[in-house]
Amino acid sequence: MKRTPYFYLVLFVSKLVRFLLLKLGRNATNFPGELAIWLCRSFIGRMPKPEKVVCITGTNGKTTVANLVEDVLERTGADFYCNRNGSNVYSGVASLLISNSDWRGRPTKKLAVFELDERSSNLILPYMRPDIMLCTNIFRDSYKRNAHPEFILDFLNKYIPDGVPMVLNADDMMCSELKPGNPRAYFSIARQPSDGEGSRNIVQDVPACPRCGGELKWDFRRYHHIGRAACKDCGFSSPKAGYTAVGLTETDMEVDIGGESFRFPLANSAYINVYNSLAAVALLCELGLEPGKIAGALGSVGISATRYMEEEVNGRKAILHLAKGQNPVACSRAFQNIRDYPGKKAVILFLDDFFDAQHTVENVSWLYDADFEFLADGSVVQLIAAGARHWDVYLRLLLAGVPAERIDHMPGTGGAAEVLRPGEPDSVFILYDVYTIRLAEDTQRLVVERLKKEAAKNAD
Template identity: 45%
Template sequence: MKNSKKKTMRFYLTLAGIKVLIKVLQLCGRNATHVPGRKAINICPDFLDQIDKPEFIIGITGTNGKTTVSNLIADVMQDNGYDIIDNRFGGNIDSGIASSLIKNSTMGGHMKKKYAVLEIDERMTTKIFPYVKPDILVCTNLFRDSYKRNAHSEFIAGILNQTIPSTSKLILNGEDLVSNHLAPDNDRVYFGIACEDEKTTSTNNIIKDVVACPKCGAKLNYEYIRYNHIGRAFCPNCDFGSPEMDYAVEAIDYEKRKVHIRTPKGNMEVKLLGDNITDIYNTVTTVAALEEFGLSAEAISRSFEKMKIAGTRFNCVEVKGKKLITDVAKGQNPIAVSRVCDFVRHEPGQKAVVLIVDDFYDRQDSSENIAWFFDTDFEFLNDPGIEQIIVGGFRCPDMHLRLLMAGIPEEKIVCCDKEPDTAAYVDFDKVDNVYILHDIYTTQYAKAIQKSLSEQLEKEGR
């Protein structure tokens, strides 16, 4: 275990009390995720500093993809016999990480496990990195996120540059000119996609955050753009530009469901987990982290055969020849929602899209900010293959307006102020497949809609 500062009596009393609290919460059927850690930090402000940490920590941060990448890294390590701590059932802020460490420590605050894989919210690194220092730190990408939390990607990059430990080896997106210039003095490797096909070609996005060189202000020259500012570029006036990639996807075989990746140790082949470009990036990111950790290509590839995307993120059921698909479109995150809209328009067949992306969590304590609607590429849904768009939720009139601004014919749009009722408006005579795009906090509604549509198909005997 990593040494921590000298433990105080307050720490020992806090730890004992919180362990009792965890038992009580678990007996009540609660996961004991945020609450124990929050209580511990409130009672003992330097709790994270005093509790022992695992010997080796892999941290994963970034705007999009960090949950999937964290889960994949943890699953592969566990499949290869590593007993790890993770926070997949906790939170990615300081209280969630504190809860995970408490659950895996002795009454004396000593760590029971040698390894940890921790998802870390990029904004919360100011409260985490002074005490929990990753040996390997993955940054998937940096984009605009919720305006209330993260504002602009350069703002978050500034926070990370101030907080990333100098001892952390960085695994960075070689095609993201924001994140791949983080902490320039740290040891690092880069990952990315080095091949072109119909699913990785450029898209005409509303947002492109990196247009001018941050060093000299000249307009950057892009060799290619995958989406938004993800691509390869160089400055014609100075040395700023994209780095060479150490881990690169060189071919994607959609038929055989394989991804071919070049690594510093040679070439390898792993299972293709999903067809979205974000799935490809998540795969090569995970491979880079695991090989840098020390796993062999054979071990990674073997474990990947058992992996799949979490059902809460993407789920597909087929009923009477029609696919009913739920897909997370992270609310208040214009890049994440744009990626899903772009993915849907390229999928085969005639489609209905159910949009339920209101942010319930935000609505609890404040007024939901919908400015992100206008940074999101809903124009991608203006496609001949999309026959219906059914909008559900309190904000459906605002979304209706945004879809009309995207050029979508009004006759294709249906508004419904109650999310579960959207299922009643799907016209199966017009569509082959239904895509239910939902926020993290509307997952329960997405499942209910999928179930309702399935029952409807079975009842009609289609």
């Protein structure tokens, strides 16, 4: 798009506003871009772009994958910028372009990595063509935004430009069909001993062939619609992947890349985190990095503390675990991770939607798409539901088969740590929504203090 004098005026004003916000101690990750787009709707399209643009999207895992990619690029000396500490919607992308350009709008670095909210693709991708794009998966999400995954698939198909090379999840039959005419590379986890043919989840968004609606024959279904299958009618099947994790341990994965085997470290061996690490490896390889360099850089990288963090006290743990309230698939993954975690567990649930609690009424029907049944396992010795919707969560836990004597619930969040039963759990999980990380961190500190007091008392 042509750059007019008015565009340069908007750029100058936005940069000045960003400068003033930073002087005032604000982070300036969203407002300068929001202002620029308000003043000039085509601002992103007119703004000069770096030589190479990488975009990462998907329902779940895009932030973790973006963080892994950015960490590896940083450790391998790449000259790039990213929206790691900012918004993944159109205003955040505009702010990032503003902050990484000179006063004439020329980019200061040659590579940009953007995490993109899938619902913002219509406001970004028509004006910024990626050189490569990764999609982690396509699931149903919040009923307010992305409850129908086929809607999201259609949305992305409409706005991702033709010809953009794609990196896609071969084990997701919706994700693997994204932009079918574009060049593509796939990643996959080979069948593991724990995989079976039947889904253990309430939500199954691919009950039939995505192409013809015929019956699917599953080789295995790992969770929800993640797995490998073929259509009995039209022959459509899960695609063969060029990046396949063939062996998994607690600490690493063996990946077949074009017939050659490489080992990459894992920060966490839960399937969702294996997929995230594998997606990052595939994208980095497609960018031209050597697998050995990627493996070396990943060795010093962990999961973002805003997604998962453990703190140990005398052999017991207080664990922060993102659950993404109103997202039944993300919550189900968290619940299964807790069930599979060794030892006895207590779980504090902060699942209320932050903005709904402030301004409106929350739709709780998503609770019945989430697999709370995982929390009925005998290893989960206590569940604490805290927040305005504590009665709804309490009812859902009862319907999931959790004995009432294991459940505590309360309208306030401040006292959740205080009702922990002393001595019972080996680990305390704190599950929280994206926007309640500060509440979760404060609660983790209180849990750690409580565990320390118990340890000191037992030592006496």
